[in-house]
Amino acid sequence: MDLSVLAALNAARRARQGSLLATNLLTGRSVVLTEGEAWPDTLREAAEKALRAGKSGTVEIEGETVFLNVHLPPPRIVAIGAVHITQALAKLAPIVGYDLTIIDPRTAFATPERFEGVDLIADWPEDVLPQRPLDAYTALAAVTHDPKIDDFALAEGLRRGCFYVGALGSRKTHGKRLERLAAMGLTETELARIRAPIGLDIGASSPEEIALAIMAEIVQAFRRRTLSGEAA
Amino acid sequence: MTGTIDPLLTAEGWRRDGRNVALATVIETWGSAPRPAGSHLVIDQDGNFEGSVSGGCVEGAVISEALDVIASGTPRLLEFGVADETAWRVGLSCGGRIRVYVERLT
Numbered sequence: 001m002d003l004s005v006l007a008a009l010n011a012a013r014r015a016r017q018g019s020l021l022a023t024n025l026l027t028g029r030s031v032v033l034t035e036g037e038a039w040p041d042t043l044r045e046a047a048e049k050a051l052r053a054g055k056s057g058t059v060e061i062e063g064e065t066v067f068l069n070v071h072l073p074p075p076r077i078v079a080i081g082a083v084h085i086t087q088a089l090a091k092l093a094p095i096v097g098y099d100l101t102i103i104d105p106r107t108a109f110a111t112p113e114r115f116e117g118v119d120l121i122a123d124w125p126e127d128v129l130p131q132r133p134l135d136a137y138t139a140l141a142a143v144t145h146d147p148k149i150d151d152f153a154l155a156e157g158l159r160r161g162c163f164y165v166g167a168l169g170s171r172k173t174h175g176k177r178l179e180r181l182a183a184m185g186l187t188e189t190e191l192a193r194i195r196a197p198i199g200l201d202i203g204a205s206s207p208e209e210i211a212l213a214i215m216a217e218i219v220q221a222f223r224r225r226t227l228s229g230e231a232a
Numbered sequence: 233m234t235g236t237i238d239p240l241l242t243a244e245g246w247r248r249d250g251r252n253v254a255l256a257t258v259i260e261t262w263g264s265a266p267r268p269a270g271s272h273l274v275i276d277q278d279g280n281f282e283g284s285v286s287g288g289c290v291e292g293a294v295i296s297e298a299l300d301v302i303a304s305g306t307p308r309l310l311e312f313g314v315a316d317e318t319a320w321r322v323g324l325s326c327g328g329r330i331r332v333y334v335e336r337l338t
Contacts, residue, residue, distance in 0.1 A: 028307045067257070069257065
């Protein structure tokens with residue numbers, strides 16, 4: 001493999017773009033296919049199938065054996081709200097293998113003491129998310145209960161195609177939230193993707209249990225999405 | 233990608249440092265193989281390596297093949313099965329079989 005091919009693959013991986021390395025096992029030639037870019041016709045169908053399923057493997061293309069190595073960005077969680085629930089989530093997420101970033105402008109909540117060793121940003125989502133964009137491999141969980149903090153992030157999560165967008169709050173709270181987000185220009189289809197009330201229905205009551213319900217719902221959204229190839 | 237060993241980043245870094253590098257990739261697995269298709273082992277001309285293609289069972293053999301590939305520049309397709317069922321000196325104790333593609337980074 002040529003170093004330039006490997007460099008292109010690593011660049012796509014660093015940029016959190018789904019990508020695929022196709023290696024012709026007869027000729028030894030390899031090419032990188034990156035999500036959203038133009039792909040060679042001969043590879044398109046097999047590459048799309050492999051990328052959607054997230055599965056690497058060999059395929060026969062025009063009588064030649066080609067190995068398709070799929071590279072999907074590792075899923076991560078962005079949580080809005082440095083609250084009791086996310087203190088518990090910060091312990092659960094690494095066990096399940098998810099990176100976690102917590103954003104909350106309220107400096108009384110977002111303290112290093114409460115979130116030791118956590119990627120914590122004490123700033124407004126409006127200021128943070130343009131620098132650290134959400135993507136299709138990110139789960140967004142908004143749990144501050146405060147529209148001033150949650151709404152922008154939720155809208156951003158839907159627009160950026162986060163595989164999971166969840167919001168804390170009762171059905172009544174959520175009804176008002178939907179009206180506000182619709183006024184921000186989000187479509188009904190987009191709004192229907194918000195998981196609210198947040199978390200799998202396991203009868204969670206304590207903040208720790210709610211964190212577990214959120215974590216489980218995120219895993220479900222990601223695994224179902226990977227298998228079906230559609231946003232959950 | 234952060235904090236964990238990433239053989240593909242290692243491979244790029246080593247090559248940029250001027251080292252001669254081979255990349256081994258699990259192409260196919262049958263039965264209970266420890267590492268899935270797509271797993272990588274990167275090897276330099278001195279036998280330094282990062283990553284894995286099995287649970288440590290066949291890495292030694294892959295490394296010695298990789299040194300040949302670095303010298304010749306010709307890729308190789310290796311197959312490993314249970315030790316007593318194949319001609320290879322090493323095998324997979326788990327009973328699985330794997331195919332590994334080894335190529336030089338140019």
